Amino acid sequence: MTDTTITKDKFGKTKDGQDVHRFTFTNKNQVTIRVLDYGCIITEILVPDRKGEVKDVNLGFDDMEGYLTRSPYFGAVCGRVANRIAGGKFSLDGQEFQLPVNNGPNCLHGGVKGFDKVLWDTTVDGDRLQLRYVSADNEEGFPGEVTTTVSYRLSDENVFTIEYTATTTKATPINLTNHAYFNLAGQGSKNLDGHVIQLLGDHYTPLNENTIPTGEVAAVAGTPMDLRKPVPLSDRMKEVNGGLGFDHNFCVGEGGKLKFVARVEHVPSGRVMDVSTTEPGLQCYTAKNLKPTLGKSGVTYQQFSAFCLEAQHYPDSVHHDNFPSSILRPDEVYQQTTTYKFGVTE
Numbered sequence: 651m652t653d654t655t656i657t658k659d660k661f662g663k664t665k666d667g668q669d670v671h672r673f674t675f676t677n678k679n680q681v682t683i684r685v686l687d688y689g690c691i692i693t694e695i696l697v698p699d700r701k702g703e704v705k706d707v708n709l710g711f712d713d714m715e716g717y718l719t720r721s722p723y724f725g726a727v728c729g730r731v732a733n734r735i736a737g738g739k740f741s742l743d744g745q746e747f748q749l750p751v752n753n754g755p756n757c758l759h760g761g762v763k764g765f766d767k768v769l770w771d772t773t774v775d776g777d778r779l780q781l782r783y784v785s786a787d788n789e790e791g792f793p794g795e796v797t798t799t800v801s802y803r804l805s806d807e808n809v810f811t812i813e814y815t816a817t818t819t820k821a822t823p824i825n826l827t828n829h830a831y832f833n834l835a836g837q838g839s840k841n842l843d844g845h846v847i848q849l850l851g852d853h854y855t856p857l858n859e860n861t862i863p864t865g866e867v868a869a870v871a872g873t874p875m876d877l878r879k880p881v882p883l884s885d886r887m888k889e890v891n892g893g894l895g896f897d898h899n900f901c902v903g904e905g906g907k908l909k910f911v912a913r914v915e916h917v918p919s920g921r922v923m924d925v926s927t928t929e930p931g932l933q934c935y936t937a938k939n940l941k942p943t944l945g946k947s948g949v950t951y952q953q954f955s956a957f958c959l960e961a962q963h964y965p966d967s968v969h970h971d972n973f974p975s976s977i978l979r980p981d982e983v984y985q986q987t988t989t990y991k992f993g994v995t996e
Contacts, residue, residue, distance in 0.1 A: 653678045654777040654804045661686055661693075662714025668769055670714055673779050675804040680704050681992060683804055685725075689766040690781050690800045691717060692725035692830050694946075697808070700920030700994040705836035707921065707992075709956050712946050720943055723829040726766035727800055727814075728759040730785055730792050731976070732827040733899070733933065733965035736862045740968040742793070742821055742977065749791040754860055759829075761790030765798065766829070778803045787819065794820030794980075808992040816984035824978040825963045826986060827929075831937065831956035834916035834923060838949035842883050842936065842957060844919075849877035849912045849934060851900030855964055855973075865970050867901060875900075877934075883914070883957065887936050895936035895954060899964050905930040905974055908987055912959050920994040927961035927988040930974045934959060961988040 654677045661672040672693065675683045682696040682704075695708035710724045711717055717724070738751035750761040759766065770781035778801055785796040801813040814826045833839045854875050855863040870876040874889035875898065887895035902911040911932050912925040925932070935958040943951045967976040978984045 652777045652806050654806065656774050656777065656779055658774070664688065664714075664769060665718060670769070671772070673772070673774070675777075675779075675802070677804050677806050677808065679806065679808055681804065681808050683802075683810055685779065685802055686717075687770050687772045687781060688714075688717065689768065690727035690770055690802075690828070691766070692828065695810075695830070695832075695992070697921060697992045698994070700996065706946065707832055707834050707837060709831035709833065709837045709951055710946055716945070722940060722943070723759060723766055725828070725830045727826060728829050729765035729798065729824070729826045730760045730790070730796060731757070731823050731825045732759055732829075732960065732962055733825060734758050734862055736860065736966050736969055740823065742823070742968070745793075747791055747793060756860060756862065763790060765826070770800070792822050794818040794822040796822060796824070798826070810990045810992070812988045814984065814986040816978060817980075818978050819980055821977055821979045823968050823976045824984045825967065825976045826984070827933070827960040827962045828988070829958060829960060831958055832914070832923065833956045834914060834921040835919060837946060838951070840952055840955055842887070842954060844917050845883040845957070846880045846915045846917060847877055847883045847886070847912070847957075848880040849900055849902075849932065850910070851877070851902045851932065853901040855899045855901070857898065861897060862966050863899065863964065863970060863973075865972065867972065870900075880913070880915070883936070887954065891938070894938045896934040897936070897938060899931045899933050899962070901930065901964070902927070902932045903930065905963075908989075911961075914957065914959070915995060920996070922993045922995055924991040924993070925959050925961070925989070926991075928986055929961040929963065929988065931962045931964045932959055933962055933965070961986065
């Protein structure tokens with residue numbers, strides 16, 4: 651048995667007055683993670699550095715008002731389809747579906763009211779928190795009633811595991827991820843200096859002017875997209891996307907198999923985060939679209955002050971037959987496991 655405990659308290663209310671609860675995971679190593687039943691949002695990740703100093707490495711807000719009014723998906727589970735769908739539409743089995751357009755010409759992260767903006771039912775089972783949401787047929791334009799379960803668990807080895815399952819009554823695209831924004835120097839740090847990244851993707855999916863994959867699966871070798879050996883993140887960001895850093899999907903291997911895909915180390919503090927996933931893609935995003943935002947403890951978050959590593963299917967998969975399929979059918983179960991392991995270097 652693990653020594654991890656889960657406690658529950660009230661965090662605030664939704665716009666229509668429903669109570670939002672916060673669940674706090676604590677293990678024996680001074681690691682504390684807090685999540686909400688609204689959007690499955692991770693609000694805090696408190697981890698020690700090599701000297702034992704504990705800091706929160708996850709961007710977010712001190713109160714519900716922030717998440718309701720100004721959050722760029724901080725810590726949330728995004729769905730029914732995370733990332734972008736070009737033109738906000740797709741065809742499936744001969745039928746056309748129109749979705750909300752909420753990101754230039756695209757549908758982003760499930761539409762105007764995605765999985766990040768709803769209350770989930772919760773069950774605590776030992777050291778595991780299970781969150782469940784039933785998305786109605788035609789919600790945000792998507793076909794099928796989809797039942798999704800997200801499970802969070804923190805181990806004594808400082809592994810935070812997210813498991814997702816989903817079933818549907820009609821064929822529908824599904825692509826779930828968590829959108830935590832990390833800064834291993836501590837949330838509120840102004841930039842990503844001192845961070846070293848390794849991301850084991852041999853290929854990536856190049857983008858057009860609307861941040862939509864062109865359909866090409868390109869080799870990273872010989873380009874600034876090659877992160878297979880550890881490189882300083884801030885330096886590499888300046889070489890990518892005209893200096894605007896990363897907002898790219900990396901192809902990290904076969905889906906369905908849990909494999910190590912990325913490591914980020916903050917050299918000055920010694921904090922390290924390892925990412926493993928069963929997903930075929932990992933979105934590396936370095937917060938180029940983050941506008942000055944008042945966050946926790948009165949800190950104003952700035953552009954390029956955090957990174958996201960979002961396990962996923964490739965963006966806009968519904969329009970690219972050469973990408974791994976994101977279509978879930980009624981006789982199938984969507985399953986994903988992604989882990990974030992926190993530690994220190996000596």
